Amino acid sequence: MTEATTTIQNKTGIHARPASVFVQKASSFKSKVQLKAKGKTVDAKSILMIMSMGLVKGTEVTICADGPDEADAVAALKKMIDDKFGEE
Numbered sequence: 715m716t717e718a719t720t721t722i723q724n725k726t727g728i729h730a731r732p733a734s735v736f737v738q739k740a741s742s743f744k745s746k747v748q749l750k751a752k753g754k755t756v757d758a759k760s761i762l763m764i765m766s767m768g769l770v771k772g773t774e775v776t777i778c779a780d781g782p783d784e785a786d787a788v789a790a791l792k793k794m795i796d797d798k799f800g801e802e
Contacts, residue, residue, distance in 0.1 A: 716785045717778040718792045724801055727770035732799035737761045739794060745781025747791070758791070 722728060728736070740747040740758040747758040751773055756763035758777065769775065775795065779787040 715778060715780045716788045717776055718788045719774060719776045720792050720795050722769050722771055722773045722775060722795065724798050725771055726801075727768075727773070728764065730765070732801065733761050733764045735799055736791065736794060737764060739790060740787065743779065743781070743783050743787035743790075745779040745784040745787050747787050748778045750776040750778060 724732065737759055748755050749758045749764060749767070750756075751767055751769060754767060755778075756767060758764065777788050777791045777795075779785075779791075781787075
């Protein structure tokens with residue numbers, strides 16, 4: 715199991731477009747990928763689950779992955795959040 719914690723920096727938080735991009739990236743890995751925030755843990759490969767978390771700017775999130783490519787998955791998804799999904 716590999717995990718990393720970061721903070722949402724986007725002014726608008728994680729809305730539909732970044733959630734979609736995040737889910738597509740998470741789904742490209744074989745590992746089980748989860749996102750933890752606000753005391754909840756959800757499947758990072760489900761857009762409905764990501765959207766249901768209501769991730770706003772300043773929310774601390776932890777990306778967890780377990781499987782053959784877990785380190786790559788966590789690094790890529792953390793970088794995506796840290797780069798604000800290419801927004802702004």
